[in-house]
Amino acid sequence: MADDHGDRIAQFIARMTTALGPKGVSTDPVEIEPHIQDWRGRWKGSTPLLVKPASTEEVSAAMTLCAEYGLAVNPQGGNSGMVNGSVPEGEVLISLKRMNKVREVDVLNDAMTLEAGVILTKAQEIADQHERLFPLSLGAQGVAMVGGLISTNAGGVGVLRYGMMRDLVLGIEAVLPDGRVWNGLRGLRKDNTGYDLKHLFIGAEGTLGVVTAATLKLFPKPAVKETAWATVASPQKAVELLQLAKKASGGAVTSFEIVPKLGLELVLKHIPDTRDPLPTALPWRVLIELSLPRIDGAREIMEGMLGEALESEIIADVAICESEAQKAMCWKIRENIAVAEKAHGKALKHDVSVPVSRVAEFIERGTALAHQMQPGADVIAFGHVGDGNIHFNITPPAGADQDRFVEQDGLPMSKAVHDLIASLNGSISAEHGIGRLKRDELAWRKSAVEMDMMRAVKRALDPDGRMNPGRVL
Ligand SMILES: Cc1cc2nc3c(=O)[nH]c(=O)nc-3n(C[C@H](O)[C@H](O)[C@H](O)COP(=O)(O)OP(=O)(O)OC[C@H]3O[C@@H](n4cnc5c(N)ncnc54)[C@H](O)[C@@H]3O)c2cc1C
Structure with a gap:
């Protein structure tokens, strides 16, 4: 029986090689290796074959062959996904990397x-x-x-x-x-x-x-981007600043990101060539970007808005970026929080969203909850306050077994964070998706009607359940 299976797979690989040519397939373990683990090194999988089509016709040929052999398929792009969706678990792996025209x-x-x-x-x-x-x-x-x-x-x-x-x-x-x-x-x-x-x-x-x-x-393309880094005492102040910025700029706010003190400290520690734009003991920073259609008057809009924020004590201090290098530094800090956090160790990650009006309440209640359930744990809550999406990550107490914390001990805390999110009419996955990571939770968090509709769509398009089995549904 096992040999029959092996023969069938060998025949499948031979036919795929004929259909796509030698450049279109690989069984080389060295080439396959980076495709079968996620970027954080949390999950590792396997695949019988890496398929690398260079055109839609080749994807079609590959999918037709997989259908003929009844084989499951895992499509992959950059493999930067966060929810264990792009790592194959024995499926044929179709990488789209050669389709780059x-x-x-x-x-x-x-x-x-x-x-x-x-x-x-x-x-x-x-x-x-x-x-x-x-x-x-x-x-x-x-x-x-x-x-x-x-x-x-x-x-x-x-x-x-x-x-x-x-x-x-x-x-x-x-x-x-x-x-x-x-x-x-x-x-x-x-x-x-x-x-x-x-x-x-x-x-x-x-x-x-x-x-x-x-x-x-x-x-x-906006004619100019004005960027500023402000320090605030609390997430509530950050939300107040967002409202002010939207009003004062006539809706020109394109980014509004919150950075916690610990997130900044981890970046400064782990990411080379970074420095704090505005050293302070305050717990929160906000990165604001306005995109404006005219250079004339752009700086005045930013300055006017921030002046009002200082006067009304919404912000404590602020640095307006004077050069592209200063803007790049602010963005480097923001974009590297996840990378620095990875270098720091494992964390329980929550990619959640709530209405913007409830962001501050969520961060405050969520942080209190985490500290109460796991004394010594640290919360790194950062991200997209402007659209209500917070990355709410909890690192284990010093000395704790990190794997055990992420896989076992911390799970009741994750449930409590998601319960809080549900009570605030939020989402347990704002932007990273469901993958394998949140599949089981999705099934009981969504209503039976919603799950039925999703399963009906899946059955209609993928009746044999061969596309990314075990993800989402
Ligand atoms: C440092 C870092 C920062 C990040 N920041 C953000 C962020 O701010 N916002 C955000 O939304 N995400 C963020 N992500 C997550 C990730 O980058 C996104 O989910 C991204 O969209 C994944 O793209 P990818 O090409 O890497 O897809 P992959 O990881 O390869 O795949 C993701 C999922 O899509 C499927 N898939 C891939 N390609 C195809 C295809 N052609 N057809 C059908 N299915 C396909 C896979 O099977 C998998 O289920 C971040 C990730 C990292 C590592």
Whole structure:
């Protein structure tokens, strides 16, 4: 029996090699290694074959063969996902990294069509070369790819102004589990011709098919970005500053991020060439970015707003960035909190959202809860106050067994944090998704009706359950 299985897999690999050519497949353990573990080193999996198609036709051929052999499939982009979705657990691994062509930039339509393997920084560069902005921006932008960003409905630091990935997608091309290609690459802003199927694939985490290309929205490039780093006494003050900034700038706030003292300290310790823009003993900092259409008067808007914030004691102190280097330093600190935290050790991570009006209440109650349940634990709560998404991470007390804390002892605390989130009408996954990590919890947190609808969609598109089994549902 075991030999029959081995023979079948060998035959499958041989046929895949014929279909895609030697460049399109790999069984080399060295090449496969980085694809079968996550970036944090928390999960390690396996795959019988790494498939590397270079075109939609090749993805279709690969998927058709997988269907014929009844094999499960795990699509992978940059493998920067946070919820154990992109690491294969014995499935055939389809990496989209060779599908990295620019299909079209339609400047007049403010749209570009890119293949799924284009890395986010490259997408931003392409937009920039055409005097446009592609506004998605996040810490993993040097590795995350269009297909992965779509499949996780990625968020990041520009959501406040431009929305999530879902808001940036005009059309999608996808290969279905049976190998059929759906070309939904429409560059339309208005299209009411029945169900808008692209939205099924956005945020589906690879459970419905393989995204092979997308038509993405472009925006005017702001003439100037004004950036400031302010110190505040509490998250409540940060939310007050957000309201003031929105009002004073006429809605020009593009990023509004909160940085806790401990998060900053970890960055300064673990990330080379970083320095504190505004040393203070206060517990919180806020990074604010305004994007404005004219250079004239831009600084005055920022200064006026911050002057009012100082006067009304919303902020304690502030530094307005005078140079691109200063802006880059502020962003380097913000973007490296997760990386520094990784260097610090393991943490219980919660990617949660609440209405902006309840962010301060959540951080305060969540922190008290964590300290009460696990004396000595530290909370690192940081991120996107501007859209209500906080990364609420809890590090174990000094000397504790980190693995045990993350896998076992800390779990009641995670449940309590998520219960708090539920009581505040929030979400247990704001931007990272569900993957394997939160699959079981999703099933009991959502209503039976919602789970039924999700399972019905899954059955309709993937009746054999071969796309990313064990993730999301
Ligand atoms: C340092 C750091 C900072 C981060 N910051 C943010 C942040 O601010 N906001 C945010 O939203 N996320 C953030 N992330 C998480 C991660 O970068 C995003 O989830 C990103 O969208 C994943 O893209 P990827 O190409 O790496 O996808 P992968 O990790 O490869 O895959 C993610 C999921 O999508 C599926 N998938 C991948 N490609 C395809 C495809 N072509 N078709 C179908 N399914 C596919 C996979 O099977 C998996 O389930 C961060 C990660 C790191 C490491």
